Amino acid sequence: MKVVVDMNKCQDHGQCVFSAPDVFQLDDTGRLAYVSDPDDALRDEVEEAADVCPLQAIRIEA
Amino acid sequence: MAETGHGVPRSPGRVVVAGASMGGLRAAEQLRAAGWTGTITVIGDEPHMPYNRPPLSKDVLAGTASFESLAFTPRASAADVEWRLGTTVASARLDERVVGLDDGTELAFDGLVVATGMRPRRLRCDGPSGPGSGRHTVRTLADARGLRDELTRPGVRVVVIGAGFIGCEVAATAKGLGVGEVTVVDPEPLPMLRPLGELLARSLHRRHEERGVRFALGVGVAGLEGEDRVTGVVLTDGTVLPADVVVESVGSVANTEWLDGNGLDLSDGVLTDEQLRVGGHPNVVAVGDVARFPNARYDGVPRRVEHWSIPTDTAKHAAKSLVAHLVGSVAQPAPFAPLPTFWSDQHEFRLQSFGAPALGIADVRVLDGDPEGDVLVGYHCDDRLVGVVALGGPAATTGAARYRAQLLAQPALIS
Numbered sequence: 172m173k174v175v176v177d178m179n180k181c182q183d184h185g186q187c188v189f190s191a192p193d194v195f196q197l198d199d200t201g202r203l204a205y206v207s208d209p210d211d212a213l214r215d216e217v218e219e220a221a222d223v224c225p226l227q228a229i230r231i232e233a
Numbered sequence: 234m235a236e237t238g239h240g241v242p243r244s245p246g247r248v249v250v251a252g253a254s255m256g257g258l259r260a261a262e263q264l265r266a267a268g269w270t271g272t273i274t275v276i277g278d279e280p281h282m283p284y285n286r287p288p289l290s291k292d293v294l295a296g297t298a299s300f301e302s303l304a305f306t307p308r309a310s311a312a313d314v315e316w317r318l319g320t321t322v323a324s325a326r327l328d329e330r331v332v333g334l335d336d337g338t339e340l341a342f343d344g345l346v347v348a349t350g351m352r353p354r355r356l357r358c359d360g361p362s363g364p365g366s367g368r369h370t371v372r373t374l375a376d377a378r379g380l381r382d383e384l385t386r387p388g389v390r391v392v393v394i395g396a397g398f399i400g401c402e403v404a405a406t407a408k409g410l411g412v413g414e415v416t417v418v419d420p421e422p423l424p425m426l427r428p429l430g431e432l433l434a435r436s437l438h439r440r441h442e443e444r445g446v447r448f449a450l451g452v453g454v455a456g457l458e459g460e461d462r463v464t465g466v467v468l469t470d471g472t473v474l475p476a477d478v479v480v481e482s483v484g485s486v487a488n489t490e491w492l493d494g495n496g497l498d499l500s501d502g503v504l505t506d507e508q509l510r511v512g513g514h515p516n517v518v519a520v521g522d523v524a525r526f527p528n529a530r531y532d533g534v535p536r537r538v539e540h541w542s543i544p545t546d547t548a549k550h551a552a553k554s555l556v557a558h559l560v561g562s563v564a565q566p567a568p569f570a571p572l573p574t575f576w577s578d579q580h581e582f583r584l585q586s587f588g589a590p591a592l593g594i595a596d597v598r599v600l601d602g603d604p605e606g607d608v609l610v611g612y613h614c615d616d617r618l619v620g621v622v623a624l625g626g627p628a629a630t631t632g633a634a635r636y637r638a639q640l641l642a643q644p645a646l647i648s
């Protein structure tokens with residue numbers, strides 16, 4: 172699975188972190204960091220994270 | 234069950250989703266996630282595929298987000314959903330399991346999802362009205378487009394009626410666009426007093442005033458002046474505020490008229506049980522802003538919750554309960570118990586809320602920071618934390634997130 176976050180859209184709401192903490196994290200400065208090629212077992216979590224992003228900045232490719 | 238080409242049992246029948254916005258889209262996706270393989274038909278009266286509304290009063294109005302960037306990307310699992318856009322659901326006969334569309338056709342359903350959301354409440358007063366009158370609301374793409382065109386005219390004077398979330402956002406965005414005169418009118422003594430309580434309402438008021446937004450508080454609107462176009466807003470104390478543009482943000486009304494005649498409680502949205510089922514019909518569920526549901530996390534009183542997180546939360550639960558019924562499963566999901574989540578962006582600060590602050594408005598405590606800067610506030614009921622709201626920059630928001638787990642872990646208010 173490939174995850175792409177449009178960092179121009181991201182406004183660091185951090186909602187994705189609640190849904191998929193293994194994939195999305197906020198660093199010390201509150202900026203988003205994420206794993207771009209997470210294990211497919213995490214697909215449900217990642218789909219939920221994409222759903223709850225207020226800016227709809229998370230895309231799942233393949 | 235019939236077999237599909239791939240040997241997967243195919244659910245017979247059709248689920249109709251009424252309303253093609255966020256709630257309708259999430260319902261369609263979650264029906265698939267819950268195992269429904271039958272037909273899904275989503276009917277929506279807007280001409281667009283589902284799009285994200287929060288940017289309408291923020292980035293779209295400011296001109297920093299294109300309309301195109303708002304469209305949701307449906308999950309791949311929802312690729313075979315039928316979309317009937319530009320079509321209104323005009324009526325429903327739930328006992329007979331049919332809905333009537335505005336083009337005169339009737340559509341039979343096995344399951345029905347009510348996702349028709351809200352429309353803006355309008356001011357009831359004399360004065361100019363209709364297109365070109367300078368009166369606006371903000372709910373749809375067309376609304377935001379029309380308002381933006383007027384806010385960017387030089388020298389425009391704006392009166393926002395209603396100091397709730399959307400009113401405050403519009404006022405902030407208008408200021409950001411360089412509008413000289415922006416006045417917010419509200420009968421309450423402070424903006425957003427009822428949802429947030431006095432401490433944060435005061436802080437918000439000050440922040441807005443420092444950035445040039447004016448307020449006429451504790452006063453109502455008696456009427457609008459002008460012939461074809463509005464020229465002023467007459468307040469109940471006799472003051473007239475000159476205005477070229479009036480934005481009405483005085484609450485919303487549920488789109489439920491199409492459900493009339495089915496003996497449902499439609500007094501404020503559509504009443505559901507703890508599984509989001511409507512009026513004793515296990516094959517009819519409601520999602521999103523229109524659903525008035527009891528939240529097992531709190532006091533069991535059914536409420537509508539107009540937060541962006543709710544269409545997704547309700548869709549997930551409602552789809553499970555609907556599919557369980559349709560496929561004849563005996564398993565019942567646990568009662569619906571979402572943690573409400575809300576945010577609002579105004580000027581350069583953000584409000585971030587978790588839980589149900591309105592239930593703890595009588596006992597508000599500063600948890601961190603101070604109301605002059607970044608502040609984190611806790612709302613309590615019987616000494617128990619029921620909601621947390623942050624106001625300020627990213628540090629405040631991050632602080633609120635720390636309390637989210639604590640709010641999630643709270644036992645129900647009543648069992």
Ligand SMILES: Cc1cc2nc3c(=O)[nH]c(=O)nc-3n(C[C@H](O)[C@H](O)[C@H](O)COP(=O)(O)OP(=O)(O)OC[C@H]3O[C@@H](n4cnc5c(N)ncnc54)[C@H](O)[C@@H]3O)c2cc1C
Binds near residue numbers: 286
């Ligand atoms: C300007 C604005 C800013 C917002 N900002 C925030 C924010 O910052 N944070 C936050 O948490 N929330 C925010 N919200 C709230 C959030 O957007 C809503 O909670 C969410 O859109 C609700 O989705 P819904 O699908 O339930 O309803 P809606 O989005 O109202 O969708 C209902 C759809 O059904 C259609 N429909 C109605 N009747 C019929 C019919 N009879 N037949 C067919 N179709 C019909 C409607 O046209 C509409 O497309 C904001 C809302 C607005 C309007």
